[in-house]
Amino acid sequence: MFTIDFSDHTSEVNDAWFTQIDELLTFAKEQENINDEAELSVTFVDKNEIQDINKMYRDKDKVTDVISFAFEEEDAEIVGADIPRVLGDIIICTDVAKEQAEQYGHSFERELGFLALHGFLHLLGYDHIEQDDEKVMFGRQDEILNAYGLTRDK
Incomplete structure (x- = not known):
């Protein structure tokens, strides 16, 4: 199961x-x-909120498109049965996604998918x-997007 x-x-x-x-993730x-059970969160925010998050957690006082917070440490081992793997949080700025979609000449939906996959990786x-x-x-990002069928012209 993937939540x-x-x-x-x-x-x-x-x-x-x-x-x-x-479906893409x-x-x-x-x-x-x-193959493990896994879960993560995806949050959509505006420019002000992502700038606040970027400043607070990354010490960068600027707007960005996507921020990821991984919960797992390298080589972390989960002890116990039936505990889903918690991957972390992905935060996407919809304002920047709209701007980038226009800049790159593809749909807002394609840009959201790209940013979600980028954060996931x-x-x-x-x-x-x-x-x-x-x-x-x-x-790898391009391979997955192309195999899924979410190309730049979508």
Whole structure:
């Protein structure tokens, strides 16, 4: 079982988009060969809220598109049966998602999916600080999006 808890602080995200992101991240979980029960949260916020979060937790006083907080530490081992793997939280700024969708010439829905997947991969330990890691993460991101069928023209 894979549980995603959605929270919309903007009142802009509709149920169809929740469903799309749920299906995309479930697909990504399978593509990443995660067979355990798992859960995470996805929260949609505006520019003010994401800037506050970015400042408080990352010491960066600026707006960003997506922030991820992984709950698992590297090589963490869960002891006990039937305990779902808690991956963490993904926070997406819908204002920035709209701007980026327009900038890149694709739909708002595609941008939300891209940002949700980007955050999900961060929860799994991918990053893009170093150039080699960026190639790996962005390559994997493109593979999953293309296999799912959420391409730039959507």
